[in-house]
Amino acid sequence: MIYSERDLRRAQALDIAQKMCVAARTAPKGKGVDVVECAVVDGDTTEELACTMEAIGQERGHQFFLRDAGCVRRSQCVVLVGARAKAQGLNCARCGFATCRGKPAPVPCEVNAVDVGIALGAAAARAADCRVDTRIMFSAGVAAERLGYLGEDVGQVFAIPVSISSKSPFFDRG
Secondary structure (H helix, E strand, O other), rough: OOOOHHHHHHHHHHHHHHHHHHHHHOOOHHOOOEEEEEEEEEEHHHHHHHHHHHHHHHHHHHHHHHHHHHHHHHEEEEEEEEOOOOOOOOOOOOOOOOOOOOOOEEEEEHHHHHHHHHHHHHHHHHHHHHEEEEEOOOOHHHHHHHHHHOOOOOOEEEEEEEEOOOOOOOOOOO
């Protein structure tokens, strides 16, 4: 049997995206408390994500949301990484408030934000090991958060579209 590389791209991208989630999951976490949530979207869900990005871009007047929606459409799948809100009780004041109890609920715990950043770095490194094209996107994360893809209590969501093609859709983006 002969398997064309072109026919294998989607399956390979999903396999790599799953491995990216493993890397994000096993990345170090502040205080050893795991608040990170990960998922992979593809197919119709990717189109829903791109449409939501366009809607947010129109609402906010941010052209980069529209540009990034095109990049998401040219990807085989998208990895999502975010954090469940949980103040870590360190009273570190990095969030801008002296104590965790004094921090308003909508303000994210800085330790959680760092956890998301480390998880994103681990996921991106895994993708780089596999030589696929990716780009960490704030815009797609905002749309995924609005859609509740990682759960209603999950915030600080970022997205990493995964592309296997001759030319990276994330390089010459206009």
